[in-house]
Amino acid sequence: MSKKNRKNKKYQGPKPPKRPENFHSFSECIKWLKKSVYIVVRGRKVIVDEKEGINWITLGSGFVAAPSRFVTAAHVINDPEKGELAQHQDGDKYYLLRHDDENNWHCRIFEPKLDREIFVFADIDLALIYLDSEFYQVGDKIFADRNDFIRISKEFLPIGSEVGVLGYPLCKLEFQEKDINKPLIGNVLLRADQGVVNCRYQTSEKDFLYEFTLAFNPGNSGGPIFDTKTGKVVSIVKGYKVLRINERENVISDEGVKQLKVYKEKAFIETLNATYSFGFATPTFLEVFKKHNIIS
Numbered sequence: 001m002s003k004k005n006r007k008n009k010k011y012q013g014p015k016p017p018k019r020p021e022n023f024h025s026f027s028e029c030i031k032w033l034k035k036s037v038y039i040v041v042r043g044r045k046v047i048v049d050e051k052e053g054i055n056w057i058t059l060g061s062g063f064v065a066a067p068s069r070f071v072t073a074a075h076v077i078n079d080p081e082k083g084e085l086a087q088h089q090d091g092d093k094y095y096l097l098r099h100d101d102e103n104n105w106h107c108r109i110f111e112p113k114l115d116r117e118i119f120v121f122a123d124i125d126l127a128l129i130y131l132d133s134e135f136y137q138v139g140d141k142i143f144a145d146r147n148d149f150i151r152i153s154k155e156f157l158p159i160g161s162e163v164g165v166l167g168y169p170l171c172k173l174e175f176q177e178k179d180i181n182k183p184l185i186g187n188v189l190l191r192a193d194q195g196v197v198n199c200r201y202q203t204s205e206k207d208f209l210y211e212f213t214l215a216f217n218p219g220n221s222g223g224p225i226f227d228t229k230t231g232k233v234v235s236i237v238k239g240y241k242v243l244r245i246n247e248r249e250n251v252i253s254d255e256g257v258k259q260l261k262v263y264k265e266k267a268f269i270e271t272l273n274a275t276y277s278f279g280f281a282t283p284t285f286l287e288v289f290k291k292h293n294i295i296s
Contacts, residue, residue: 040072043095194228
């Protein structure tokens with residue numbers, strides 16, 4: 001390069017740090033992945049006192065899995081256990097918002113059309129949302145980096161592998177003065193947990209599930225479960241199973257009854273349950289991910 005060209009070359013600023021191929025700690029992994037995890041909230045038109053408004057309901061979590069591609073669970077968008085009102089309808093708006101422990105936040109509201117910008121695959125509990133260009137940038141204002149997404153693992157993890165989960169459980173998005181441009185982000189808290197893969201099994205020719213020693217709570221659904229070493233998604237939060245492993249009746253002594261001023265019964269049932277968190281393994285999703293340009 002000539003001296004003249006070097007002199008006229010526009011300064012681009014310092015290069016952003018490159019995402020590591022492997023992480024040395026759980027906290028380092030979280031630092032990179034948290035930029036891609038969002039709470040999912042649905043807005044639906046309602047009539048209250050003869051006035052039209054929008055009722056916003058917090059649904060769960062999700063994550064950016066490729067440029068302009070957002071992934072969550074099918075039951076976050078269409079929950080069969082909660083009836084028709086929990087199903088996606090034409091005209092529904094979606095509010096995606098992230099807010100981390102360093103008070104960084106970003107949000108986007110849009111109205112996706114079914115089978116055009118939003119796709120639901122109930123049989124494998126997967127849903128995809130196409131993100132528009134304004135999710136990343138409006139005019140000269142850049143809100144998100146297109147390179148900030150969580151990579152998808154195409155391989156199985158062996159049992160005993162360490163995994164993490166990110167999401168927005170136990171959160172509810174609300175607005176100051178009911179203004180959707182003033183989200184109360186302090187109520188939206190990103191939460192992480194760490195555990196291991198404790199089981200993997202097959203339910204059909206193409207469907208595989210993991211069980212995890214992770215704590216899932218309402219609102220975790222749709223969030224990423226990832227390999228803590230590579231940061232790649234290995235599953236998506238589906239739910240948890242509760243299995244009763246012991247039950248016994250305990251008789252309350254006469255002295256104990258005297259100490260209970262309200263309780264009238266002579267005995268109580270004590271139960272011990274085993275709880276397993278679970279989700280589909282990402283190899284189950286590969287065909288869909290390829291079709292929608294999330295993986296090559």
